[in-house]
Amino acid sequence: MKEKAKILDKESISRTIIRIAHEITEKNSGTQGLCIIGIRNRGAYLAERVAAQIKMIDRAPVSLGVLDITLYRDDLTLVASQPLVHKTSIDFDITDKDVVLVDDVLYTGRTVRAALDALIDFGRPRSIQLAVLVDRGHRELPIRADYVGKNIPTSRKETVEVHLEEVDGKDEVVIVEKE
């Protein structure tokens, strides 16, 4: 694997999160009935950051949850390595709420489909919106994001890696190429 380009650095990730938080509060006219749910693993940390920004903008706390979609994936039997099952933590009722799902990279759309299936098992939200840090294209399902940090046209040979302080010790988005 060879690093081809750095797409976002620490500052630009921070600015992107602030912008997405503003867009979410604007579109939903505030935080009434709003909840933010991050898709494990990195989506959960991004969701925390978005929720913290929304709290600063609107001066009201927003419900925050974490969704593990391992048990809803349609490719469990195709993956070579063992999928680790992690906890889902949504300790509030999502029925009649506006849920914003947060993930790091939007690619084929299969992760988001699994997340939608999982969420609907928890209740009947008024709406589900999608926020992603990076949209790299190559959709295999009819899914699009409502809030996009950055659109990055990629080839399928490339991989978009999102590194976050909480997991990787640094904030950056890079494109790496298979050699």
Place this chain on the structure above:
Amino acid sequence: MVWTKKDLLGLEYLSREEIELILSTADSFKEVSTREIKKVPALRGKTVVNLFYEPSTRTRVSFEVAAKRLSADVINIATETSSVRKGETLIDTGKNIQALNADIIVMRHNCSGAAHMLARSLDISVVNGGDGWHEHPTQALLDIFTLKEKLGRIEGLNVSIVGDIAHSRVARSNIWGLTKLGGNVTVCAPKMLIPDGIEKMGVKITNNIESALKNADAVNVLRMQFERDEKDAFPKQLEYFREFGITKERLNKSAKKIIVMHPGPINRGIEMSSDVADGDNSVILEQVTNGIAVRMAVLFLVAQANERRKNETVD
């Protein structure tokens, strides 16, 4: 850590890492049972067959609930009402179930080693739901899971197992599992119910209940299997309770709050008094709840491993 085993037959042959993987997977599965819709699609389209050669309520129901919470289809076979009565062999029964394209057999059998024999003969997964006096791995895993949940660790814990050690598959599996995770195990029973050579499994032995409880963090109380010897059972039961029964008075003598476990069904007034069974030391019903999460984890892991194995064969 990747789970690679097609089957779960016992804890004797598992590594510490494999046991820890089951426990951490179970920890994640526990949340599923608290949801309004207590179901995830992880084993959708899979078939689990509960093949029980011995009567059982809680183990069979627990496996059935676990499989259904993973969206698997479940078939229960009680051998008293099956073709086994016509003389069908275990292997033939297993091969017929495999020919139905089932994916996992959960088997309870009165012969030690039966699950191993079945697993060797089949390509589909076999989960041991208790074989003779040998092992009852999922019961031990749920005991260990409950202990870890209550006390935060297994390493360095003092666990006493009290009761019919000689005939107990629960005791054997617990000893394998607890000692592999760094726990200190003491077994306590009348001399005739302690098998020769058990100290080779790395346990201490005592015939004195006070000494078994003295430094214990937890006591796992086994069911007295008086059905094996009905004659003169009544005086023996009273005598057993007097010598080995877990009572409030005995628990109160310990400096620590001892966790009381029992694999069920309890003989109240024989293995323990009712106020202990229902008291705040008891985690017996929590064990039942945790059993579902542990069995979901086991079914999930063996199904995934077998699926990966099949894909590798095709490639």
